[in-house]
Amino acid sequence: MATAAVAKKNPDPVFEWEGKDRNGKSVRGEMRAGGEAAVTASLRRQGVLVSKIKKRRMKGGGSIKQKDIAIFTRQLATMMRAGVPMLQSFEIVARGSTNPKLTKLLLEIKTDVETGTNLSSAFRKHPLHFDALYCNLVEAGEAGGILEALLDRLAVYQEKTMALKGKIKSALTYPIAVLVVAFGVLAVIMIFVIPAFKEIFSSFGAELPAPTLLVMAMSEFFVAYWWAIFGGLGGGVYFFMQSWKRSEKMQRVMDRLLLKVPIFGPLVNKSAVARWTRTLATMFAAGVPLVESLDSVGGAAGNAVFADATEKIQKDVSTGSSLTAAMQTTGVFPTMVLQMCAIGEESGSIDHMLGKAADFYEEEVDEAVKGLSSLMEPIIIVVLGGLIGGIVVAMYLPIFKLGQVV
Numbered sequence: 001m002a003t004a005a006v007a008k009k010n011p012d013p014v015f016e017w018e019g020k021d022r023n024g025k026s027v028r029g030e031m032r033a034g035g036e037a038a039v040t041a042s043l044r045r046q047g048v049l050v051s052k053i054k055k056r057r058m059k060g061g062g063s064i065k066q067k068d069i070a071i072f073t074r075q076l077a078t079m080m081r082a083g084v085p086m087l088q089s090f091e092i093v094a095r096g097s098t099n100p101k102l103t104k105l106l107l108e109i110k111t112d113v114e115t116g117t118n119l120s121s122a123f124r125k126h127p128l129h130f131d132a133l134y135c136n137l138v139e140a141g142e143a144g145g146i147l148e149a150l151l152d153r154l155a156v157y158q159e160k161t162m163a164l165k166g167k168i169k170s171a172l173t174y175p176i177a178v179l180v181v182a183f184g185v186l187a188v189i190m191i192f193v194i195p196a197f198k199e200i201f202s203s204f205g206a207e208l209p210a211p212t213l214l215v216m217a218m219s220e221f222f223v224a225y226w227w228a229i230f231g232g233l234g235g236g237v238y239f240f241m242q243s244w245k246r247s248e249k250m251q252r253v254m255d256r257l258l259l260k261v262p263i264f265g266p267l268v269n270k271s272a273v274a275r276w277t278r279t280l281a282t283m284f285a286a287g288v289p290l291v292e293s294l295d296s297v298g299g300a301a302g303n304a305v306f307a308d309a310t311e312k313i314q315k316d317v318s319t320g321s322s323l324t325a326a327m328q329t330t331g332v333f334p335t336m337v338l339q340m341c342a343i344g345e346e347s348g349s350i351d352h353m354l355g356k357a358a359d360f361y362e363e364e365v366d367e368a369v370k371g372l373s374s375l376m377e378p379i380i381i382v383v384l385g386g387l388i389g390g391i392v393v394a395m396y397l398p399i400f401k402l403g404q405v406v
Contacts, residue, residue, distance in 0.1 A: 015039045019050040064129055068102050070158035077151035086147075087114060105129065118142055133279060133296035140286040150286050157282045161275060161300075164362060168271050171369045172264070175376050182384050183233075189391060191226055194219035197395050211394035255304040263375070267368045268303070273337060274361035276301040276310070277354045284351035291318050305332055323350070336360070 017039055018028045027048060033039045036053045043050050072093055079089035087110055094106035105126060112122035120139035123130040134154065141150030198216055201208055208216075222229065243250045258268045279300040283293035291314060298310030309330035316326035324342040327333050337357050344353030 016054050017043065017050055018052040019043060019048045021049075022047040064099065064102050064105060066158070066162060068097075068099055069129055069134075070155065070162055072097075072102065072106065073151060073158060074155040077148060077155050080148040080151065086119070119147070131296070131299075133283070133300055136288055136292065136296055137282065137286050140288050144287055153282060153285060157278060160278060160358075160362065164271055164274060164365060167365055167369045168267065171267060171372050174373065175380060178380050178384075182387075186387070186391075187222065187226070187230075189388075190219045190222035194391075194395065195223060201398050209394070209397045211390075212397050215391055215394040252304040259303070259305060263372065267365065267372060270361050270364045270368060272301045272303040272306050273334060274358050274365060276306055277337060277361065278358035281351045281354035281358055284354065290323065309333075 015031050015033060015036065016028070017031060018026070021027050031039050031042065033042065036055075039053055040050050075093045075096075076086075076089050079092065080086060084092070090106055090110040090113070094103045094110065097103045097106070109119075109122045109126070112125065113119055118139075120135050120142055123135045123138055137150050137154050138147070141147035144150075194216060198219070201212070201216075244254055245251075259265050259272075261268075276297060279297045280293055283296065284290075294310055294314040294317070298307035298314075301307060301310070309327075309332045312330055313323070313326040316329065317323060322345060324338055324345055327341060328338055340353040340357045341350065344350035347353075
């Protein structure tokens with residue numbers, strides 16, 4: 001047992017080899033083995049005369065991201081649909097990955113499956129990379145003998161979810177980047193430009209206008225305490241982001257606040273609705289019971305308000321309430337979603353109707369992102385123009401009054 005545990009933690013290295021087959025044709029390939037001697041012996045049994053063996057260097061690589069798991073799922077689904085055995089599919093995907101950590105993870109899962117563990121249980125050993133939704137769908141596919149179809153559906157779900165997240169990030173990145181650059185420009189003006197004007201104005205010997213005095217006072221504060229300003233802002237942002245990430249109470253407060261922000265709130269709300277409906281539709285289509293499906297749906301929405309609503313829905317449904325009635329009592333779902341869900345319950349096609357709702361709100365998010373980008377540009381221009389323009393006017397007011405001084 002100890003040896004097996006060590007083998008799992010330290011898998012055999014991969015060797016790249018070159019040689020000639022029985023017909024004298026040059027061949028090359030890769031093999032995972034305990035050493036060069038094992039590679040040579042294995043190839044000799046296959047009739048290959050080895051001329052070169054080199055151990056592949058396993059670089060540290062980056063962490064395993066959601067995109068890596070999505071690509072792996074799509075590749076695994078494609079290969080299994082093509083009739084490639086599951087273990088061989090794992091081997092091919094693992095060897096073809098450019099991320100060494102993902103390669104190691106997939107080979108560990110393959111080893112677990114080879115030793116008799118079912119695929120869903122092997123995935124559950126790695127909750128950091130395979131969440132409850134992923135494992136539940138794989139388990140449903142194994143139980144129903146439709147693993148290939150479920151993996152394909154899971155790949156589609158992940159791709160749509162990633163595309164949705166990408167749109168939200170693109171909508172938020174632009175204004176944040178502009179604000180950061182604007183603050184940098186403002187700091188340069190306050191620390192270097194305004195003091196130069198101050199030296200010029202000191203020789204005028206006249207009383208300066210109030211706007212100019214205000215800007216100069218702000219500049220003096222920047223020059224004297226720039227380290228505290230930058231340190232305070234940087235530390236404040238870091239502390240805020242860490243609190244948001246680690247504190248459940250903070251997450252709930254921010255999630256509720258995000259839904260009420262005038263411009264970004266509707267976008268966040270539509271995104272959460274799209275992810276919620278897409279997840280539940282995927283679980284329904286896989287044949288997972290409603291109450292069990294709701295275990296995974298709340299967290300998939302990415303918002304604590306929807307997670308709390310899902311928990312309430314699960315309790316109501318488990319006591320006999322219909323899904324539509326339970327959703328309506330939460331007050332967080334749009335009328336359209338409720339109507340489509342009601343139609344789905346009446347016709348017995350909830351997964352289809354929820355999928356249609358998800359498609360609609362994903363398109364709504366796409367349009368909202370485009371509209372937001374168009375809206376933010378003039379707002380940012382007006383705000384920055386007013387700020388920089390105000391400073392420029394304040395610093396040139398004394399120059400306009402030079403005639404009075406002279």
